[in-house]
Amino acid sequence: MDLLHYFPQADQKRLRALLAEKSAWLGQEKKGFLRYREPLQSVQHLRASSCDFSGDVVRIGTSNELQADDQERVHQVLRGLTPWRKGPFSVFGVEIDAEWRSQRKWNRITPELPELAGKVVADIGCNNGYYMFRMLPHQPDFVLGFEPYVHHYYAFHILNAFAGQQRLQVEPLGIEHLELFPGCFDVIFCLGILYHRPSPLDALRDLHAALAPGGCLIVESQAIPGSEPVALFPEQTYAKAPGTWFVPTAACLQNWLTRTGFREVRLFCEHAMSSEEQRRTDWMDFESYQDFIDKDNPAFTIEGYPAPRRVFFKAKK
Template sequence: MLNLPAFFHDLNQTDLADWQPYFQQIIEQRLNQYTHGEWQEWEEIIEKLPLIKTENIELKDQVSIGSQKDLQQLSQLETDNFIQKLKRFHPWRKGPYNLFDIHINTEWRSDWKWDRVIKHISPLKNRTILDVGCGNGYHCWRMLGEKAQFVLGIDPSQKFLAQFAILKKYIGECPVHLLPLGIEDMPKDFTNNGFDTVFSMGVLYHRKSPINHLLELKQQLRPGGELVLETLVIDGDEQQVLVPTDRYAQMRNVWFIPSAKALELWLARSGFKNIRTVDINQTSLEEQRSTDWMHFHSLKEYLSPDDINQTIEGYPAPKRATLIATL
């Protein structure tokens, strides 16, 4: 699933080339941990997916690969089998994807988040980009659609890596890569050769130490680089922070939910400049929901049945802010 020669080739076209030995070592360590579970089965499934040629790839306004006409290369039985194999990688959480007119209707309308973010950030053309906690890489493809030079997504989930590998099989070789790493696995000292843009979307509230996460993001940026931070927030002033007693919207791994003003203060204390909150949006039942491609419980089941403005635990319903800052 990982084409490391292609990754290192693309890495070497950037100012990050000096980190190839480090990445070789850390990736080998991580892959050695993937000797259990369904990893080998997923690799075999992806390897045997049919080779379908297409010249129709759209990444700027959506992630769309090929058309139904391309599926004519397959018999109806082969097409049905192809769809069933795609569904073996359930749950599909980030998307949506249009793969040969097969609509992979994911839990999240990640395209809506992208539409809220893209109009506020610096143009991504010719930039090197790190997407932290990228899931299956949906936003990485949209970054390539904006003509980024090099995009590295990191996420430790094996399932997300497998889903990404399916898309890359049909998109073909391009300077977009997903590594099964966390932010703590990344190099710690880029000196003057960090990424031009670092994205952290939907990650901060899962970290036990949010300030440490901001400092980790800072370490990945070049001087003058841009941070795009999207996370859960609550209403309030710069001192307002929610720390759930146990679960938040049924999630156990939610630790700190600050107000946007508090988050601006945290960024300033962490050494960022030009800090601004550019969007605040309450997550709707249309943006996060169960589908045929993600049939587990979703946002509807996590909100109070009497008041969708509250979680089932009685906290404010999920509201997300996007903040931009520079180093």
């Protein structure tokens, strides 16, 4: 079904033009895009006959569904998508142990999961769609993933070519495009995004405006410890990440949410980060959490800032 069908309130003309522009951009004969498009084309005829999205591992198909040559091609295509940041997945029996054990984040959210049945949902910065697949057992009407990075965009499209889930769609859009979706979403997930925004308040205002009246935001962010409502603004990098702007305390994020118009703002989970949850694997062989933290004093990042925690809020429009 046409994406715009789910968004009668959206600025249809501008949205259609933007989607056409993005599609033309992705359709270019650039090496960097063909690197993803050709693998997708080589496997997109393969459809899994069974999927299971209810467990920690997102399972798409089983190993005995494919002939040996198709099995090998799928394996090569999935290996070609390293580094895998979010997971785990099992795809036609190929076990993808991603850098992040994303099931831990999802399992922290599920006790507070808003009603998804029949709802229109957004996942901002959805990466390869791990959480979108996990939403499916909760029967959303439609989930739109916003993911501007081509690598992650294609990872989702390859996974969903196999999984064939019509209720899920990812577009190469960013949080900055939310303004085209006024009052459109019943539920928005914004996980791991805010500290990457140079203006987190503008991001929260855009999230608020994109929610339908009474809609629910689940927001998760990196955070520093402390009870004061303050945010760290790193000189250059934070835990080696260059694109980090403001890292708030939980109290600071609470105030940001309240002052951007959210109500019933509630912190429901806070925890320290660890290399149990984010680590180097066979499917992500670059540096990971343990390389970002001071080895002699794990309470601090490599730059000498307080080590990251994660905080989770639920808030209503």
